[in-house]
Amino acid sequence: MKLHCKIEIYDRTLSLHRKSQRSILAYVKDSVNDDLCFYLWTRQNKQGTKYKITNNIRKIFKKFITNGKATISLIEPCHDLIIQSDAIQLKSFLNIMKHIIDGLCKSLDKYISKSNITFKSSEFYSLQKVVVKKKSEYPILQGFPRTTEQLVLSGLDRKSFDRQILTLRNLKFLDLSNNKISFLPKELGTLPYLQTLDLSHNNLGKSIRSKWTWLEQTALRRNLYFLDISNNLLTDLPVQIGRLKGLKELKIRHNMLTQLPQNIGTMNNLKLLDVAKNNLLFLPGTIQHLRLYFLDISENLFSKINYNIAFNERNLDKGLPSLVEFSARTLLKSRITYDASLIPYTLVQYLDEAKYCFSCKSACFDHYSRILTHFFPLTFSVNMKNTLNQHFNYEYYFCSTTCHNLMSFSNRNINT
Structure with missing residues (x-):
């Protein structure tokens, strides 16, 4: 030993x-x-x-x-x-x-x-950083030093997450890239200091929605600032991603995404977004509310659809809201941090799936209008990488006729 x-x-x-x-x-x-x-x-x-x-x-x-x-x-x-x-x-x-x-x-x-x-x-390594380069070097019995702050387990062909990682309460940097992991436990999101997480080149796309609960944990939502889930066979980006309010860099390149969740526009600290090499047909209009310094949208399917202005409206005459919608709006108004330990999980799902009005930024639930258009009314200053110079559309949601008409009025002014 x-x-x-x-x-x-x-x-x-x-x-x-x-x-x-x-x-x-x-x-x-x-x-x-x-x-x-x-x-x-x-x-x-x-x-x-x-x-x-x-x-x-x-x-x-x-x-x-x-x-x-x-x-x-x-x-x-x-x-x-x-x-x-x-x-x-x-x-x-x-x-x-x-x-x-x-x-x-x-x-x-x-x-x-x-x-x-x-x-x-090199064997007198820092207790703060552990790099395992070969399967034969993996510390199966003795485990990792509990003082570890940086852990690199890349390219080991692992098919499962090692739960002894959850004991590393000082962990700040975790690299699990180039493995075959398809499931991450909920407890990963409770690591109190985790800031950087590289999960690229795994099989997370095989996880069902309920397996993304690690994204919902309070510690991860507050502290994580870098997440790479590129090359993971993803066909849908989990809506829980929008709850990572501290995230600054998000890489999702080389998956099979056709759209991004609307709540991505609520991630106010996001500075870098890489969605290259997916199957995106449009971008959420709320992305224009972000203060990005870099956006990579290269090699998507934007040019496959030629929208000019297409409306897909739902009834905006709200009437009485449902009890679920009333509960959701009350919770949002209170601005408290919530998770499934405080409120029913069905309500958490309802909140996560909300659309966001482009004009007033409020949540839209059962009643909204939707527009797909190339027009963007905001000054969207960002270093954008678009290697094929593709034309692309934005998807806008509006919570009321008033907000909807503001878009139409702005559009008319631009065209004249």
Whole structure:
């Protein structure tokens, strides 16, 4: 067993502290007398320092082991090894040491390293960043250090999400790209500091709608600022995407999307949107409310449909709203943060599927009018990438005759 850690050495004879260093501890069998000992390696000392265990452990201090801290006090030399590491791995390491001290060594062979083991400098990795490049290097048994902030598990051909990732409460950057993952657990959205999530080149398009609940969790909605779900066989973009109010960059390129959800126009912090290489027929009109600095719409199907102005109206005479619509409007008016733990999930779905009036920006539910047109009344200043110079249309929704007429009036003024 190898324990990646930070170690500060206190020399009791000289009352001297040596600066904490990134280190590796491992159990080794002495080639001379077959005694079990443990070695300490650092970047500066790749040959390692050997410490006897039997009759040489003065005391082990484990008061703060739940915080990943412990001290091994040795008799010879007069050193105290002050260890800081992942709590679970540190507990396992000290349990093995207790078995050695108690003489219970028969079942410990799998934890004992070779006597001539050496390490490269790259193996003294930062506990904050873990990169697994090969399947054979995947830490199935020992897990990831709980202090991990950046985790890269790209190109490992994994078909399922590893739930031990959910224990990494300090995680800020997660790269699961180039795998075959089709499902992500709800708990992924509860990681309190997750900011960057790369899920490109997976199979998320095979997930049914209910499997996107990880997008609904409060922590993810507030903190996530980068999301890449490109190359995922997506035919529909989940409406929950519009609830990621902190998102700044969204990449959805190379899927099979025919349209984008209307609530994408409510993502006020979005700066980069990449929807290239899809099957989009039009863009939501509300996208013009965003303050994008880059929009890539290249290689879509815009030119396959030649709309001039097409109306597809529904009844705008509202009458009495349904109880569901009344509840939804009351909730929106209160401006509270909601999820399925506070309100019925059917109401969450109803709110997520709302259209948004282009004129007044209010939600449209059971009554609205819809227009498809190339005309856009707002000044939409954005660096737009459109490699084929395709003509494209916007899809507009309006909540009332008044808002609808504002569009028609603006259109007439432009044409004259």
